[in-house]
Amino acid sequence: MIAPSILSADFARLADEAAAVAGSDWLHVDVMDAHFVPNLTLGLPVVESLLKATDIPLDCHLMIENPGRWAPPYAEAGAYNVTIHAEATDDPISVARDIRAAGAKAGLSVKPGTPIEPYLEILKEFDTLLVMSVEPGFGGQSFIPDVLSKARAVRKLVDSGELTLIVEIDGGINTDTVEAAAEAGVDCFVAGSAVYGAADPAEAVRKLRAQAAAVSPHLTLAV
Numbered sequence: 001m002i003a004p005s006i007l008s009a010d011f012a013r014l015a016d017e018a019a020a021v022a023g024s025d026w027l028h029v030d031v032m033d034a035h036f037v038p039n040l041t042l043g044l045p046v047v048e049s050l051l052k053a054t055d056i057p058l059d060c061h062l063m064i065e066n067p068g069r070w071a072p073p074y075a076e077a078g079a080y081n082v083t084i085h086a087e088a089t090d091d092p093i094s095v096a097r098d099i100r101a102a103g104a105k106a107g108l109s110v111k112p113g114t115p116i117e118p119y120l121e122i123l124k125e126f127d128t129l130l131v132m133s134v135e136p137g138f139g140g141q142s143f144i145p146d147v148l149s150k151a152r153a154v155r156k157l158v159d160s161g162e163l164t165l166i167v168e169i170d171g172g173i174n175t176d177t178v179e180a181a182a183e184a185g186v187d188c189f190v191a192g193s194a195v196y197g198a199a200d201p202a203e204a205v206r207k208l209r210a211q212a213a214a215v216s217p218h219l220t221l222a223v
């Protein structure tokens with residue numbers, strides 16, 4: 001799956017920018033509050049408008065403090081997947097339950113320096129694990145390959161049937177890095193600058209998907 005990140009899109013033309021990546025699996029929406037990360041992007045009103053403007057399922061990545069207060073409204077609004085940061089809450093389980101009760105998939109994200117081991121036990125409460133492969137806050141940064149060990153560890157648990165989870169990666173994904181992530185067992189690839197910086201964003205999505213599918217060890221169907 002490929003999820004273009006609208007962080008690299010033109011915010012004054014979001015409906016057109018969503019249409020430019022028609023055929024994507026998810027549209028990734030980076031919500032930043034200038035507290036959890038040193039950047040400010042968009043919030044619920046923009047997500048509500050985007051939901052009316054596109055049929056692509058919205059994958060909301062909340063880089064915010066107090067996700068227990070702010071995450072469920074994204075699910076109620078109709079986001080497909082709502083991801084919170086492990087570092088932003090002491091009670092990720094109850095936030096996941098609230099997101100699911102409000103009708104969305106629940107995601108857990110970990111920053112590059114956050115180990116996954118302490119969270120393995122609670123991953124059954126989540127539908128997606130978003131492995132950050134850059135420090136959250138900005139698009140256009142370089143991929144950090146060390147984080148792939150986390151994707152590999154969780155992939156093993158999914159393949160052995162211990163977990164049912166989509167493994168997602170976010171940050172620095174492009175034609176040079178997507179294969180390494182796919183080989184590590186990632187299912188869903190977020191790409192901002194590699195898609196919206198391309199002359200033809202839809203073609204960039206198709207190319208990334210084909211590259212990933214060609215090397216994904218766990219894929220049995222050609223995409």
Ligand SMILES: O=C(CO)[C@@H](O)[C@H](O)COP(=O)(O)O
Pocket residue numbers: 005007008028030061134135136137138139140141170171172173190191192193194
């Ligand atoms: O969450 C984030 C950044 O914090 C990402 O979703 C970026 O938007 C990815 O951008 P690229 O690294 O693909 O340019």
Ligand SMILES: [Fe+2]
Pocket residue numbers: 005028029030061170190
């Ligand atoms: Fe993101």
